Amino acid sequence: MYIPSSFRESRIEVMHGLIRLHPLGIIITGGAGGLMASSVPFLVYAEEGTSGTLRAHMARANSHWHELGRVSECLVVFQGEQGYITPSWYPSKKETHKVVPTWNYATVHAWGKPQIVEDVAWLRRLLEDLTNSQEHKRTQPWKVGDAPGSFIEAQISAIVGFEIPIKRIEGKWKMSQNRPDADRTGVVEGLRADNDAHQNLGLAEMVAERLRTTRSL
Numbered sequence: 001m002y003i004p005s006s007f008r009e010s011r012i013e014v015m016h017g018l019i020r021l022h023p024l025g026i027i028i029t030g031g032a033g034g035l036m037a038s039s040v041p042f043l044v045y046a047e048e049g050t051s052g053t054l055r056a057h058m059a060r061a062n063s064h065w066h067e068l069g070r071v072s073e074c075l076v077v078f079q080g081e082q083g084y085i086t087p088s089w090y091p092s093k094k095e096t097h098k099v100v101p102t103w104n105y106a107t108v109h110a111w112g113k114p115q116i117v118e119d120v121a122w123l124r125r126l127l128e129d130l131t132n133s134q135e136h137k138r139t140q141p142w143k144v145g146d147a148p149g150s151f152i153e154a155q156i157s158a159i160v161g162f163e164i165p166i167k168r169i170e171g172k173w174k175m176s177q178n179r180p181d182a183d184r185t186g187v188v189e190g191l192r193a194d195n196d197a198h199q200n201l202g203l204a205e206m207v208a209e210r211l212r213t214t215r216s217l
Helices: 012-021 064-068 092-096 120-135 149-157 181-193 197-216
Strands: 024-031 034-041 043-045 053-059 074-085 102-112 115-117 159-165 168-174
Touching (some): 012 043, 012 102, 024 053, 024 064, 034 064, 043 120, 053 120, 074 181, 074 197, 102 159, 149 159, 181 197
Antiparallel strands (some): 053 159, 102 168
């Protein structure tokens, strides 16, 4: 991934944090079957391996899992907050007019060798962990055990699990760090005041956080 130095994020805990907030990743392989991609929700187990381990599952009917069992490496892409940035938010526009639109975003790319897992107990734990990661904030969280045992057994038989010990991981936070502070402040204010303010609020906070970090150095 092309990452200018000002956009690089190297802190493993920050990259893991994006994966937890945006767990739907795209797993990509390029093996004998050609390029293949599947969108699946992942869990990251930070304490396992040097850079963490990713775990997920997909439908047994999805032929991609056969390819996962054959390749020596795969790529998983996680997309965080993202949005269009208009140059109209830059104060420097009034001074020079030498500005163009851009797109801000945060993304994490992780590489590793996938390992297929069909063990029923392992799959059950994965489903419980994945469910709990999304349900724990609810007043009455749903649990895998709430469903009939025979039904869950049938569901598990229809999926295949896999894990990816992360061999390499890269983070890119493109949050207007290449602009003057006044322009970056203008981006934050513009995103917060935009008609899609609710959609852009997360992006505005990320730009603001990077601006605060720069000012504190």
